[in-house]
Protein backbone atom coordinates (compact mmCIF):
# COMPACT_ATOMS: atom_id res chain seq x y z
CA UNK A 1 0.00 0.00 0.00
CA UNK A 2 0.90 3.63 -0.39
CA UNK A 3 3.23 5.00 2.34
CA UNK A 4 1.07 8.12 2.63
CA UNK A 5 -2.02 6.05 3.35
CA UNK A 6 -0.12 4.24 6.09
CA UNK A 7 0.69 7.59 7.64
CA UNK A 8 -2.90 8.78 7.46
CA UNK A 9 -4.14 5.58 9.12
CA UNK A 10 -1.59 5.95 11.91
CA UNK A 11 -2.46 9.62 12.53
CA UNK A 12 -6.15 8.70 12.59
CA UNK A 13 -5.62 6.07 15.29
CA UNK A 14 -3.44 8.37 17.42
CA UNK A 15 -5.97 11.24 17.18
CA UNK A 16 -8.81 8.95 18.26
CA UNK A 17 -6.82 7.63 21.22
CA UNK A 18 -5.82 11.12 22.36
CA UNK A 19 -9.42 12.30 22.06
CA UNK A 20 -10.64 9.31 24.09
CA UNK A 21 -8.00 9.98 26.77
CA UNK A 22 -8.93 13.67 26.94
CA UNK A 23 -12.64 12.96 27.28
CA UNK A 24 -11.92 10.44 30.05
CA UNK A 25 -9.65 12.83 31.92
CA UNK A 26 -12.25 15.61 31.71
CA UNK A 27 -14.80 13.02 32.89
CA UNK A 28 -17.05 13.88 29.97
CA UNK A 29 -17.61 10.18 29.35
CA UNK A 30 -18.83 7.67 31.96
CA UNK A 31 -16.25 5.66 33.82
CA UNK A 32 -17.27 2.34 32.28
CA UNK A 33 -15.85 3.59 28.97
CA UNK A 34 -12.44 3.53 30.65
CA UNK A 35 -9.47 5.28 28.98
CA UNK A 36 -6.47 4.36 26.84
CA UNK A 37 -4.09 4.99 29.75
CA UNK A 38 -5.93 2.63 32.11
CA UNK A 39 -6.34 0.01 29.42
CA UNK A 40 -2.68 0.33 28.48
CA UNK A 41 -1.65 -0.14 32.10
CA UNK A 42 -3.80 -3.27 32.46
CA UNK A 43 -2.48 -4.58 29.17
CA UNK A 44 1.07 -4.14 30.32
CA UNK A 45 0.33 -5.82 33.65
CA UNK A 46 -1.22 -8.79 31.84
CA UNK A 47 1.72 -9.03 29.51
CA UNK A 48 4.14 -9.02 32.45
CA UNK A 49 2.22 -11.65 34.41
CA UNK A 50 1.94 -13.89 31.34
CA UNK A 51 -1.87 -14.02 31.68
CA UNK A 52 -2.34 -12.36 28.33
CA UNK A 53 -0.15 -14.86 26.60
CA UNK A 54 -1.95 -17.92 27.95
CA UNK A 55 -5.39 -16.47 27.17
CA UNK A 56 -4.39 -15.42 23.66
CA UNK A 57 -2.74 -18.77 23.01
CA UNK A 58 -5.86 -20.67 24.05
CA UNK A 59 -8.03 -18.56 21.73
CA UNK A 60 -5.60 -18.55 18.84
CA UNK A 61 -5.33 -22.31 18.99
CA UNK A 62 -9.13 -22.62 18.56
CA UNK A 63 -9.40 -19.97 15.85
CA UNK A 64 -6.48 -21.12 13.79
CA UNK A 65 -7.44 -24.77 14.07
CA UNK A 66 -10.92 -23.78 12.86
CA UNK A 67 -9.43 -21.77 10.03
CA UNK A 68 -7.09 -24.56 9.00
CA UNK A 69 -10.02 -26.99 8.85
CA UNK A 70 -12.00 -24.46 6.82
CA UNK A 71 -9.13 -23.93 4.40
CA UNK A 72 -8.52 -27.63 3.81
CA UNK A 73 -12.11 -28.89 3.76
CA UNK A 74 -13.52 -25.78 2.06
CA UNK A 75 -10.99 -25.73 -0.75
CA UNK A 76 -11.03 -29.49 -1.36
CA UNK A 77 -14.83 -29.73 -1.39
CA UNK A 78 -15.17 -26.44 -3.29
CA UNK A 79 -12.89 -27.66 -6.05
CA UNK A 80 -14.58 -31.06 -6.16
CA UNK A 81 -18.02 -29.42 -6.34
CA UNK A 82 -16.86 -26.98 -8.99
CA UNK A 83 -15.06 -29.49 -11.20
CA UNK A 84 -17.18 -32.64 -10.90
CA UNK A 85 -20.75 -31.82 -11.79
CA UNK A 86 -22.50 -34.57 -9.74
CA UNK A 87 -20.65 -33.46 -6.60
CA UNK A 88 -21.70 -29.87 -7.26
CA UNK A 89 -25.31 -30.95 -7.73
CA UNK A 90 -25.11 -32.89 -4.47
CA UNK A 91 -23.79 -29.92 -2.46
CA UNK A 92 -25.95 -27.16 -3.92
CA UNK A 93 -29.13 -27.70 -1.85
CA UNK A 94 -27.17 -28.37 1.35
CA UNK A 95 -25.13 -25.21 0.98
CA UNK A 96 -28.09 -23.09 -0.12
CA UNK A 97 -30.09 -24.12 2.96
CA UNK A 98 -27.31 -23.99 5.55
CA UNK A 99 -25.45 -20.90 4.37
CA UNK A 100 -27.94 -18.30 5.68
CA UNK A 101 -28.48 -20.12 9.01
CA UNK A 102 -26.68 -18.39 11.90
CA UNK A 103 -24.45 -21.23 13.00
CA UNK A 104 -24.57 -20.08 16.61
CA UNK A 105 -28.13 -21.43 16.61
CA UNK A 106 -26.57 -24.88 16.38
CA UNK A 107 -24.66 -24.31 19.61
CA UNK A 108 -27.13 -26.17 21.88
CA UNK A 109 -26.88 -29.25 19.69
CA UNK A 110 -23.10 -29.09 19.56
CA UNK A 111 -23.03 -28.77 23.36
CA UNK A 112 -25.20 -31.83 23.79
CA UNK A 113 -22.85 -33.78 21.56
CA UNK A 114 -19.48 -32.44 22.60
CA UNK A 115 -20.10 -30.61 25.89
CA UNK A 116 -18.21 -27.48 26.87
CA UNK A 117 -15.10 -28.39 24.96
CA UNK A 118 -12.70 -27.15 22.33
CA UNK A 119 -14.38 -29.56 19.92
CA UNK A 120 -17.62 -27.62 20.27
CA UNK A 121 -15.82 -24.31 19.89
CA UNK A 122 -13.75 -25.32 16.88
CA UNK A 123 -16.78 -26.87 15.19
CA UNK A 124 -18.77 -23.69 15.69
CA UNK A 125 -15.95 -21.64 14.16
CA UNK A 126 -15.64 -24.15 11.33
CA UNK A 127 -19.35 -24.15 10.52
CA UNK A 128 -19.44 -20.36 10.40
CA UNK A 129 -16.31 -19.83 8.34
CA UNK A 130 -16.72 -22.80 5.99
CA UNK A 131 -19.33 -21.39 3.61
CA UNK A 132 -17.54 -18.30 2.27
CA UNK A 133 -14.49 -20.42 1.49
CA UNK A 134 -16.48 -23.23 -0.14
CA UNK A 135 -18.66 -20.91 -2.19
CA UNK A 136 -15.77 -18.73 -3.39
CA UNK A 137 -13.74 -21.80 -4.37
CA UNK A 138 -16.63 -23.36 -6.31
CA UNK A 139 -17.29 -20.02 -8.02
CA UNK A 140 -13.60 -19.70 -8.77
CA UNK A 141 -13.55 -23.09 -10.50
CA UNK A 142 -16.69 -22.28 -12.49
CA UNK A 143 -15.13 -18.98 -13.53
CA UNK A 144 -11.99 -20.52 -15.06
CA UNK A 145 -11.88 -19.49 -18.71
CA UNK A 146 -12.94 -22.34 -20.97
CA UNK A 147 -10.06 -21.67 -23.36
CA UNK A 148 -7.47 -22.47 -20.66
CA UNK A 149 -8.97 -25.91 -20.24
CA UNK A 150 -9.30 -26.37 -24.00
CA UNK A 151 -5.71 -25.30 -24.57
CA UNK A 152 -4.54 -27.84 -21.99
CA UNK A 153 -6.70 -30.59 -23.54
CA UNK A 154 -5.25 -29.63 -26.90
CA UNK A 155 -1.75 -30.36 -25.57
CA UNK A 156 -2.94 -33.75 -24.36
CA UNK A 157 -3.18 -32.99 -20.63
CA UNK A 158 -5.12 -35.46 -18.48
CA UNK A 159 -8.05 -34.50 -16.26
CA UNK A 160 -5.86 -34.65 -13.18
CA UNK A 161 -3.16 -32.50 -14.79
CA UNK A 162 -5.81 -29.99 -15.80
CA UNK A 163 -7.22 -29.94 -12.27
CA UNK A 164 -3.85 -29.32 -10.59
CA UNK A 165 -2.03 -27.25 -13.17
CA UNK A 166 -4.83 -25.23 -14.76
CA UNK A 167 -7.98 -25.11 -12.62
CA UNK A 168 -6.23 -24.63 -9.28
CA UNK A 169 -3.96 -21.72 -10.25
CA UNK A 170 -6.68 -20.09 -12.33
CA UNK A 171 -9.14 -20.25 -9.43
CA UNK A 172 -6.62 -19.20 -6.78
CA UNK A 173 -7.40 -15.45 -6.75
CA UNK A 174 -11.05 -16.23 -6.01
CA UNK A 175 -10.08 -18.85 -3.43
CA UNK A 176 -8.03 -16.26 -1.54
CA UNK A 177 -10.98 -13.85 -1.54
CA UNK A 178 -12.99 -16.58 0.20
CA UNK A 179 -10.21 -17.43 2.62
CA UNK A 180 -9.94 -13.82 3.69
CA UNK A 181 -13.62 -13.60 4.57
CA UNK A 182 -13.35 -16.92 6.41
CA UNK A 183 -10.33 -15.79 8.39
CA UNK A 184 -12.17 -12.68 9.54
CA UNK A 185 -15.11 -14.82 10.63
CA UNK A 186 -12.94 -17.14 12.69
CA UNK A 187 -11.90 -14.14 14.77
CA UNK A 188 -15.48 -12.92 15.05
CA UNK A 189 -16.47 -16.40 16.23
CA UNK A 190 -13.62 -16.53 18.70
CA UNK A 191 -15.75 -14.57 21.16
CA UNK A 192 -19.05 -16.37 20.48
CA UNK A 193 -17.45 -19.79 20.76
CA UNK A 194 -16.11 -18.98 24.23
CA UNK A 195 -19.43 -17.69 25.47
CA UNK A 196 -20.24 -21.21 26.52
CA UNK A 197 -17.66 -20.86 29.23
CA UNK A 198 -14.23 -22.30 29.43
CA UNK A 199 -13.19 -25.57 31.03
CA UNK A 200 -9.66 -24.37 31.70
CA UNK A 201 -10.66 -20.76 32.32
CA UNK A 202 -8.61 -19.49 29.41
CA UNK A 203 -9.49 -17.51 26.28
CA UNK A 204 -9.82 -13.91 25.15
CA UNK A 205 -13.57 -14.27 24.65
CA UNK A 206 -13.93 -15.87 28.07
CA UNK A 207 -11.90 -12.98 29.48
CA UNK A 208 -14.51 -10.55 28.17
CA UNK A 209 -17.27 -12.51 29.93
CA UNK A 210 -15.52 -12.66 33.32
CA UNK A 211 -14.48 -8.99 33.07
CA UNK A 212 -18.07 -8.08 32.33
CA UNK A 213 -19.34 -10.00 35.34
CA UNK A 214 -16.77 -8.32 37.56
CA UNK A 215 -17.68 -4.92 36.17
CA UNK A 216 -14.12 -4.52 34.85
CA UNK A 217 -14.67 -2.84 31.51
CA UNK A 218 -10.99 -1.95 31.32
CA UNK A 219 -10.13 -5.67 31.16
CA UNK A 220 -12.84 -6.11 28.56
CA UNK A 221 -11.20 -3.46 26.39
CA UNK A 222 -7.83 -5.14 26.79
CA UNK A 223 -9.30 -8.34 25.45
CA UNK A 224 -11.11 -6.64 22.57
CA UNK A 225 -7.92 -4.81 21.67
CA UNK A 226 -5.92 -8.03 21.58
CA UNK A 227 -8.55 -9.82 19.46
CA UNK A 228 -8.52 -6.92 17.00
CA UNK A 229 -4.73 -6.90 16.90
CA UNK A 230 -4.50 -10.64 16.28
CA UNK A 231 -7.20 -10.48 13.60
CA UNK A 232 -5.31 -7.70 11.86
CA UNK A 233 -2.01 -9.52 12.14
CA UNK A 234 -3.29 -12.77 10.65
CA UNK A 235 -5.08 -10.94 7.86
CA UNK A 236 -1.73 -9.37 6.97
CA UNK A 237 -0.06 -12.77 7.03
CA UNK A 238 -2.73 -14.14 4.69
CA UNK A 239 -2.24 -11.18 2.34
CA UNK A 240 1.51 -11.82 2.32
CA UNK A 241 1.00 -15.49 1.45
CA UNK A 242 -1.43 -14.45 -1.27
CA UNK A 243 1.03 -11.96 -2.74
CA UNK A 244 3.64 -14.71 -2.87
CA UNK A 245 1.42 -17.31 -4.50
CA UNK A 246 -0.29 -14.89 -6.86
CA UNK A 247 2.84 -13.04 -7.93
CA UNK A 248 1.62 -13.33 -11.51
CA UNK A 249 -1.79 -11.84 -10.88
CA UNK A 250 -2.70 -8.23 -11.49
CA UNK A 251 -4.88 -8.07 -8.38
CA UNK A 252 -2.56 -9.76 -5.93
CA UNK A 253 -3.51 -7.07 -3.41
CA UNK B 254 -1.46 -38.20 -56.30
CA UNK B 255 -5.13 -37.25 -56.28
CA UNK B 256 -5.98 -40.47 -54.43
CA UNK B 257 -3.88 -39.35 -51.42
CA UNK B 258 -5.76 -39.16 -48.11
CA UNK B 259 -6.75 -35.54 -47.49
CA UNK B 260 -5.24 -33.82 -44.44
CA UNK B 261 -8.70 -32.68 -43.43
CA UNK B 262 -11.79 -34.54 -44.54
CA UNK B 263 -15.16 -33.27 -43.40
CA UNK B 264 -18.30 -35.04 -44.43
CA UNK B 265 -21.86 -33.76 -43.98
CA UNK B 266 -20.99 -31.96 -40.77
CA UNK B 267 -23.95 -30.48 -38.96
CA UNK B 268 -24.23 -28.64 -35.65
CA UNK B 269 -27.32 -27.72 -33.69
CA UNK B 270 -26.90 -26.00 -30.33
CA UNK B 271 -29.59 -26.60 -27.74
CA UNK B 272 -30.11 -24.04 -25.03
CA UNK B 273 -32.96 -25.30 -22.86
CA UNK B 274 -35.85 -25.81 -25.27
CA UNK B 275 -34.41 -23.51 -27.89
CA UNK B 276 -32.47 -24.94 -30.82
CA UNK B 277 -29.96 -22.94 -32.84
CA UNK B 278 -28.67 -24.48 -36.04
CA UNK B 279 -25.16 -23.11 -36.37
CA UNK B 280 -23.99 -25.33 -39.23
CA UNK B 281 -26.49 -26.59 -41.80
CA UNK B 282 -24.25 -29.06 -43.55
CA UNK B 283 -20.64 -28.77 -44.59
CA UNK B 284 -18.46 -31.16 -46.56
CA UNK B 285 -14.88 -30.20 -47.33
CA UNK B 286 -11.67 -31.96 -48.33
CA UNK B 287 -8.33 -30.22 -47.84
CA UNK B 288 -5.16 -31.73 -49.30
CA UNK B 289 -1.97 -31.99 -47.26
CA UNK B 290 0.06 -28.82 -46.68
CA UNK B 291 -2.50 -26.27 -47.85
CA UNK B 292 -3.29 -22.94 -46.29
CA UNK B 293 -7.09 -22.67 -46.16
CA UNK B 294 -9.05 -19.66 -44.97
CA UNK B 295 -12.68 -19.60 -43.96
CA UNK B 296 -14.50 -16.31 -44.35
CA UNK B 297 -18.09 -15.59 -43.55
CA UNK B 298 -20.31 -13.06 -41.84
CA UNK B 299 -19.89 -12.73 -38.09
CA UNK B 300 -22.03 -15.23 -36.16
CA UNK B 301 -22.33 -17.63 -39.10
CA UNK B 302 -20.65 -20.55 -37.34
CA UNK B 303 -16.93 -20.22 -38.14
CA UNK B 304 -15.73 -20.66 -34.57
CA UNK B 305 -18.21 -23.49 -34.09
CA UNK B 306 -16.78 -25.20 -37.16
CA UNK B 307 -13.19 -24.87 -35.95
CA UNK B 308 -14.08 -25.99 -32.42
CA UNK B 309 -15.64 -29.15 -33.82
CA UNK B 310 -12.61 -29.90 -35.98
CA UNK B 311 -10.47 -29.32 -32.89
CA UNK B 312 -12.66 -31.77 -30.97
CA UNK B 313 -13.52 -29.22 -28.27
CA UNK B 314 -17.28 -29.33 -28.75
CA UNK B 315 -19.42 -32.22 -30.01
CA UNK B 316 -20.88 -32.22 -33.51
CA UNK B 317 -24.49 -33.15 -34.16
CA UNK B 318 -23.97 -35.38 -37.18
CA UNK B 319 -21.32 -36.05 -39.83
CA UNK B 320 -17.67 -37.03 -39.65
CA UNK B 321 -14.36 -35.23 -39.26
CA UNK B 322 -11.17 -37.04 -40.25
CA UNK B 323 -7.64 -35.79 -39.89
CA UNK B 324 -5.21 -37.74 -42.10
CA UNK B 325 -7.85 -40.45 -42.34
CA UNK B 326 -8.34 -40.78 -38.59
CA UNK B 327 -11.74 -39.85 -37.22
CA UNK B 328 -11.66 -37.34 -34.37
CA UNK B 329 -14.11 -36.68 -31.57
CA UNK B 330 -11.91 -35.18 -28.85
CA UNK B 331 -9.03 -32.69 -28.61
CA UNK B 332 -5.56 -33.94 -29.40
CA UNK B 333 -2.10 -32.66 -30.20
CA UNK B 334 -2.45 -33.70 -33.86
CA UNK B 335 -4.53 -30.52 -34.27
CA UNK B 336 -3.06 -27.35 -32.78
CA UNK B 337 -5.65 -24.70 -32.01
CA UNK B 338 -5.14 -20.95 -31.62
CA UNK B 339 -8.25 -19.53 -30.01
CA UNK B 340 -10.00 -16.28 -30.79
CA UNK B 341 -9.23 -14.95 -27.29
CA UNK B 342 -5.78 -15.36 -25.75
CA UNK B 343 -5.46 -18.76 -24.09
CA UNK B 344 -1.98 -18.19 -22.68
CA UNK B 345 -1.80 -19.19 -19.02
CA UNK B 346 -1.35 -15.92 -17.10
CA UNK B 347 0.38 -17.67 -14.19
CA UNK B 348 3.18 -19.06 -16.35
CA UNK B 349 5.88 -17.02 -18.01
CA UNK B 350 6.37 -17.14 -21.77
CA UNK B 351 8.89 -19.97 -21.58
CA UNK B 352 6.73 -22.18 -19.37
CA UNK B 353 3.65 -21.50 -21.47
CA UNK B 354 5.41 -23.03 -24.45
CA UNK B 355 7.16 -25.76 -22.44
CA UNK B 356 4.16 -27.04 -20.49
CA UNK B 357 2.51 -28.88 -23.37
CA UNK B 358 5.76 -30.71 -24.03
CA UNK B 359 6.13 -31.58 -20.36
CA UNK B 360 2.59 -32.99 -20.34
CA UNK B 361 3.53 -35.16 -23.29
CA UNK B 362 6.55 -36.48 -21.46
CA UNK B 363 9.22 -34.81 -23.59
CA UNK B 364 12.43 -34.87 -21.55
CA UNK B 365 13.89 -31.64 -20.21
CA UNK B 366 16.88 -31.23 -22.55
CA UNK B 367 14.77 -31.88 -25.64
CA UNK B 368 12.07 -29.58 -24.29
CA UNK B 369 14.52 -26.71 -23.83
CA UNK B 370 15.76 -27.17 -27.37
CA UNK B 371 12.23 -27.10 -28.86
CA UNK B 372 11.10 -24.10 -26.82
CA UNK B 373 14.19 -22.14 -27.80
CA UNK B 374 13.68 -23.01 -31.46
CA UNK B 375 10.08 -21.84 -31.61
CA UNK B 376 10.53 -18.74 -29.46
CA UNK B 377 13.36 -17.71 -31.78
CA UNK B 378 11.18 -18.51 -34.78
CA UNK B 379 8.63 -15.92 -33.61
CA UNK B 380 11.43 -13.53 -32.53
CA UNK B 381 10.44 -13.53 -28.86
CA UNK B 382 13.24 -15.51 -27.25
CA UNK B 383 14.32 -12.38 -25.37
CA UNK B 384 10.92 -12.26 -23.68
CA UNK B 385 10.99 -15.83 -22.38
CA UNK B 386 10.98 -14.71 -18.73
CA UNK B 387 8.11 -12.26 -19.10
CA UNK B 388 4.51 -12.88 -18.11
CA UNK B 389 1.90 -12.84 -20.88
CA UNK B 390 0.30 -9.80 -19.21
CA UNK B 391 3.51 -7.87 -19.88
CA UNK B 392 3.29 -8.38 -23.65
CA UNK B 393 1.43 -6.55 -26.42
CA UNK B 394 -1.45 -8.17 -28.29
CA UNK B 395 0.71 -9.04 -31.28
CA UNK B 396 3.42 -10.57 -29.09
CA UNK B 397 0.84 -12.65 -27.25
CA UNK B 398 -0.42 -14.08 -30.52
CA UNK B 399 3.12 -14.92 -31.60
CA UNK B 400 3.66 -16.77 -28.31
CA UNK B 401 0.38 -18.61 -28.83
CA UNK B 402 1.59 -19.61 -32.28
CA UNK B 403 4.94 -20.78 -30.89
CA UNK B 404 3.14 -22.75 -28.17
CA UNK B 405 0.98 -24.55 -30.71
CA UNK B 406 3.84 -25.20 -33.15
CA UNK B 407 6.00 -26.59 -30.32
CA UNK B 408 3.89 -29.73 -29.95
CA UNK B 409 4.13 -30.28 -33.67
CA UNK B 410 0.52 -30.78 -34.80
CA UNK B 411 -0.32 -32.03 -38.32
CA UNK B 412 -2.93 -29.32 -38.72
CA UNK B 413 -3.03 -25.76 -37.41
CA UNK B 414 -6.45 -24.36 -36.54
CA UNK B 415 -6.49 -20.58 -36.15
CA UNK B 416 -9.59 -18.66 -35.09
CA UNK B 417 -9.26 -15.00 -36.09
CA UNK B 418 -5.80 -14.89 -34.51
CA UNK B 419 -5.08 -11.35 -35.67
CA UNK B 420 -8.61 -10.00 -35.21
CA UNK B 421 -7.72 -7.76 -32.28
CA UNK B 422 -4.57 -6.27 -33.79
CA UNK B 423 -4.15 -2.91 -35.49
CA UNK B 424 -3.84 -2.91 -39.29
CA UNK B 425 -0.05 -2.52 -39.40
CA UNK B 426 0.76 -5.18 -36.80
CA UNK B 427 -1.71 -7.44 -38.54
CA UNK B 428 0.10 -7.15 -41.89
CA UNK B 429 3.43 -7.89 -40.24
CA UNK B 430 1.92 -10.94 -38.57
CA UNK B 431 0.53 -12.14 -41.89
CA UNK B 432 3.94 -11.99 -43.52
CA UNK B 433 5.49 -13.74 -40.55
CA UNK B 434 2.83 -16.43 -40.51
CA UNK B 435 3.40 -17.10 -44.19
CA UNK B 436 7.14 -17.52 -43.56
CA UNK B 437 6.62 -19.86 -40.60
CA UNK B 438 4.00 -21.90 -42.43
CA UNK B 439 6.23 -22.29 -45.49
CA UNK B 440 9.01 -23.64 -43.29
CA UNK B 441 6.69 -26.04 -41.51
CA UNK B 442 4.76 -27.71 -44.32
CA UNK B 443 1.66 -28.01 -42.14
CA UNK B 444 -1.94 -27.71 -43.21
CA UNK B 445 -3.62 -24.62 -41.86
CA UNK B 446 -7.29 -23.85 -41.35
CA UNK B 447 -7.54 -20.14 -40.73
CA UNK B 448 -10.74 -18.33 -39.80
CA UNK B 449 -11.00 -14.62 -40.49
CA UNK B 450 -13.56 -12.01 -41.34
CA UNK B 451 -10.91 -9.96 -43.16
CA UNK B 452 -11.14 -10.70 -46.89
CA UNK B 453 -7.70 -9.21 -47.69
CA UNK B 454 -6.10 -11.35 -45.03
CA UNK B 455 -7.74 -14.48 -46.42
CA UNK B 456 -6.73 -13.78 -50.00
CA UNK B 457 -3.19 -12.78 -49.10
CA UNK B 458 -2.48 -15.86 -46.98
CA UNK B 459 -4.43 -18.67 -48.59
CA UNK B 460 -4.17 -21.35 -51.23
CA UNK B 461 -7.89 -21.89 -50.82
CA UNK B 462 -10.58 -19.55 -49.51
CA UNK B 463 -13.83 -21.14 -48.34
CA UNK B 464 -16.75 -18.70 -48.20
CA UNK B 465 -19.44 -19.53 -45.66
CA UNK B 466 -23.04 -18.33 -45.95
CA UNK B 467 -24.78 -16.65 -43.04
CA UNK B 468 -26.09 -18.85 -40.22
CA UNK B 469 -26.85 -21.70 -40.51
CA UNK B 470 -23.60 -22.09 -42.41
CA UNK B 471 -23.24 -23.83 -45.75
CA UNK B 472 -20.36 -23.40 -48.18
CA UNK B 473 -21.11 -20.70 -50.74
CA UNK B 474 -17.99 -21.05 -52.79
CA UNK B 475 -14.48 -22.42 -52.71
CA UNK B 476 -11.89 -20.19 -54.37
CA UNK B 477 -8.35 -21.27 -55.27
CA UNK B 478 -5.67 -18.63 -55.10
CA UNK B 479 -2.35 -19.21 -56.80
CA UNK B 480 -0.11 -16.20 -56.39
CA UNK B 481 3.51 -17.27 -56.18
CA UNK B 482 5.06 -17.74 -52.76
CA UNK B 483 6.45 -16.12 -50.77
CA UNK B 484 3.94 -13.35 -51.36
CA UNK B 485 4.93 -9.75 -50.71
CA UNK B 486 2.52 -7.22 -49.27
CA UNK B 487 2.36 -5.35 -52.59
CA UNK B 488 0.46 -8.27 -54.11
CA UNK B 489 -2.52 -6.40 -52.64
CA UNK B 490 -2.12 -3.83 -55.43
CA UNK B 491 -2.42 -6.26 -58.35
CA UNK B 492 -5.56 -6.31 -60.42
CA UNK B 493 -5.93 -10.04 -59.92
CA UNK B 494 -5.87 -9.67 -56.14
CA UNK B 495 -8.49 -6.94 -56.29
CA UNK B 496 -10.71 -8.97 -58.58
CA UNK B 497 -10.69 -11.92 -56.19
CA UNK B 498 -11.25 -9.70 -53.21
CA UNK B 499 -14.18 -7.95 -54.92
CA UNK B 500 -15.69 -11.25 -55.85
CA UNK B 501 -15.61 -12.46 -52.24
CA UNK B 502 -16.91 -9.11 -51.08
CA UNK B 503 -19.89 -9.53 -53.41
CA UNK B 504 -20.55 -13.02 -52.05
CA UNK B 505 -20.55 -11.76 -48.48
CA UNK B 506 -22.52 -8.69 -49.39
CA UNK B 507 -25.36 -10.71 -50.95
CA UNK B 508 -25.34 -12.62 -47.72
CA UNK B 509 -25.69 -9.48 -45.62
CA UNK B 510 -28.54 -8.02 -47.59
CA UNK B 511 -30.31 -11.39 -47.67
CA UNK B 512 -30.12 -12.35 -44.00
CA UNK B 513 -30.68 -8.83 -42.70
CA UNK B 514 -29.14 -10.03 -39.46
CA UNK B 515 -26.32 -7.54 -38.95
CA UNK B 516 -24.43 -6.59 -35.86
CA UNK B 517 -25.05 -2.91 -36.38
Ligand SMILES: Nc1ncnc2c1ncn2[C@@H]1O[C@H](COP(=O)(O)OP(=O)(O)O)[C@@H](O)[C@H]1O
Pocket residue numbers: 270271272277279297298299300301302303304305306468
Ligand atom coordinates in the same frame (compact mmCIF):
# COMPACT_ATOMS: atom_id res chain seq x y z
N1 LIG C 1 -22.52 -22.51 -26.75
C1 LIG C 1 -23.46 -22.05 -27.58
N2 LIG C 1 -24.78 -22.29 -27.32
C2 LIG C 1 -25.72 -21.84 -28.15
N3 LIG C 1 -25.50 -21.13 -29.28
C3 LIG C 1 -24.22 -20.86 -29.60
C4 LIG C 1 -23.14 -21.30 -28.77
N4 LIG C 1 -21.98 -20.88 -29.34
C5 LIG C 1 -22.32 -20.22 -30.47
N5 LIG C 1 -23.67 -20.20 -30.63
C6 LIG C 1 -24.40 -19.60 -31.75
O1 LIG C 1 -23.99 -20.21 -32.95
C7 LIG C 1 -23.84 -19.25 -33.97
C8 LIG C 1 -22.44 -19.30 -34.54
O2 LIG C 1 -21.51 -18.83 -33.60
P1 LIG C 1 -19.95 -18.79 -33.89
O3 LIG C 1 -19.52 -20.13 -34.36
O4 LIG C 1 -19.28 -18.25 -32.69
O5 LIG C 1 -19.88 -17.74 -35.09
P2 LIG C 1 -18.62 -16.97 -35.76
O6 LIG C 1 -17.37 -17.53 -35.16
O7 LIG C 1 -18.75 -17.22 -37.21
O8 LIG C 1 -18.78 -15.53 -35.44
C9 LIG C 1 -24.19 -17.89 -33.37
O9 LIG C 1 -25.51 -17.59 -33.70
C10 LIG C 1 -24.05 -18.12 -31.87
O10 LIG C 1 -24.96 -17.32 -31.18
Ligand SMILES: [Mg+2]
Pocket residue numbers: 303304305340416
Ligand atom coordinates in the same frame (compact mmCIF):
# COMPACT_ATOMS: atom_id res chain seq x y z
MG1 LIG D 1 -15.86 -16.57 -34.00
